[in-house]
Amino acid sequence: MKRIALLGCGSMGTQIALAIESGTFPATLTHVYDASKDASASLVQKLTNKPEIVENPHLLSSQPIDIVVEAASQDAVKDVALSVLQNKKDLMIMSVGALLDESIYDILSDACKDFKKTIYLPSGAIAGLDGIKSVKDELESLSITTSKHPRSLKGAKFFETSNINLDEINSATTIFEGTAKAAVSLFPANINVAALLSLIGLGSAKTNVKIVADPNTDKNTHHIEATGKFGKMTFTIENIPDVNNPKTSRLAILSAIQTLKTYCSNDIQIGT
Ligand SMILES: NC(=O)C1=CN([C@@H]2O[C@H](COP(=O)(O)OP(=O)(O)OC[C@H]3O[C@@H](n4cnc5c(N)ncnc54)[C@H](O)[C@@H]3O)[C@@H](O)[C@H]2O)C=CC1
Ligand SMILES: O=C([O-])CC(=O)C(=O)O
CATH class of the missing domain: 3.40.50.720 (NAD(P)-binding Rossmann-like Domain)
Incomplete structure (x- = not known):
């Protein structure tokens, strides 16, 4: 025990x-x-x-x-x-x-x-780390696009310095594109998954992140693409958000x- x-x-x-x-x-x-x-x-x-x-x-x-x-x-x-x-x-x-x-x-x-x-x-909140781990030495690019409802992004440090007002977004809008390093620092409670990908793959400076605020979704969706000598892997995970904390997926x-x-x-x- x-x-x-x-x-x-x-x-x-x-x-x-x-x-x-x-x-x-x-x-x-x-x-x-x-x-x-x-x-x-x-x-x-x-x-x-x-x-x-x-x-x-x-x-x-x-x-x-x-x-x-x-x-x-x-x-x-x-x-x-x-x-x-x-x-x-x-x-x-x-x-x-x-x-x-x-x-x-x-x-x-x-x-x-x-x-x-x-x-x-x-x-x-993602799947596919097993595959990416196995091809690490042959990996050439790794990216993740995360789409969440604006309510799941509220309160992130990013909005302290950005002009974007989540309440005014009425269609799917890319609000951030950059490295995993920057994403994790600006959205600390939203994109730990980018940290996982960085640690298992190419590091946080070479892992690309896009964050989309989509008022028409009720899912936290993570789309991952990995390419390299081994071929290509793509994973899309459409997560139901937790009922008590919409930032966190079930x-x-x-x-x-x-x-x-x-x-x-x-x-x-x-x-x-
Ligand atoms: N690895 C992953 O894929 C994911 C990681 N997470 C992370 O997991 C963590 C927990 O998520 P939730 O339970 O949904 O968050 P939550 O906000 O519902 O709960 C966090 C709790 O931790 C407490 N807390 C915060 N800082 C603390 C500190 N320094 N010392 C002691 N207590 C502290 C808060 O008072 C709160 O009760 C968060 O950091 C979240 O970003 C969430 C989803 C996916
Ligand atoms: O739960 C999710 O969908 C992802 C998340 O919050 C994180 O990676 O921090």
């Missing part, structure tokens, strides 16, 4: 906690933390087996647990990831954009080796839960 601590008790964290409680895989949720006390209290109230709410995020990995599951924000990753590994615990990260900072990536990668621990990055949550199931089970593992 694996012991799990959860950092972030929002839309994703809540559904991860409920999946653990469902008993479909051998795990128990023992400790949780959220910067919002209301969020952690609300989550615990939904559970029968009540985890302890700790006072600060560093107290998650000082407990006798196996893994810390992050479902909070890039800032949370920057704050706690290293101490989780130093405390000799595994870590699963959903706010993957934090790892596009090369110094953070290198420090965490070294710490995994030093402390013999693993960081898990689920496929999140698939991202299911992917986090599936990664945890695999982590907790001794079994045949299928896929690359």
Whole structure:
């Protein structure tokens, strides 16, 4: 039975906690933390087996647990990831954009080796990472076009300096085109998937991102194209947004839960 601590008790964290409680895989949720006390209290109230709410995020990995599951924000990753590994615990990260900072990536990668621990990055809201991983050495171009309803893009840092008013968009409009590095910094809660592609493929300076605000869609759609000596791969994922957080796709949550199931089970593992 694996012991799990959860950092972030929002839309994703809540559904991860409920999946653990469902008993479909051998795990128990023992400790949780959220910067919002209301969020952690609300989550615990939904559970029968009540985890302890700790006072600060560093107290998650000082407990006798196996893994810390992050479902909070890039800032949370920057704050706690290293101490989780130093405390000799595994870590699963959903706010993957934090790892596009090369110094953070290198420090965490070294710490995994030093402390013999693993960081898990689920496929999140996309599919196809297995194929792209396999052709990495033959990859020549990699791009992603993400289309979301304007309400799923609201609040992004991008709008602090842009003239674009999401409320005035009445047909599908490309609002950003650039590198994954820029996209992840300007849309930190929208395009972690571009960080995943960057890390598995050509890096964030050579991964191209287009973001489309489309008032006529009810999906979070990611269209990925990869070309190279191996041939060409295209993937289109039309995601239903989560009911509580339209920025986050249902698939991202299911992917986090599936990664945890695999982590907790001794079994045949299928896929690359
Ligand atoms: N890898 C992927 O494909 C995807 C990743 N995500 C990311 O997963 C994360 C969780 O997503 P949701 O649950 O939908 O978001 P949410 O906004 O519903 O919940 C996030 C929770 O984390 C808490 N939080 C934020 N910063 C924190 C910090 N520094 N310390 C402690 N708590 C903090 C908030 O108070 C909130 O309760 C987000 O960063 C999101 O961008 C979301 C979708 C896809
Ligand atoms: O859930 C999605 O569709 C994608 C997302 O928010 C992210 O990559 O951060």
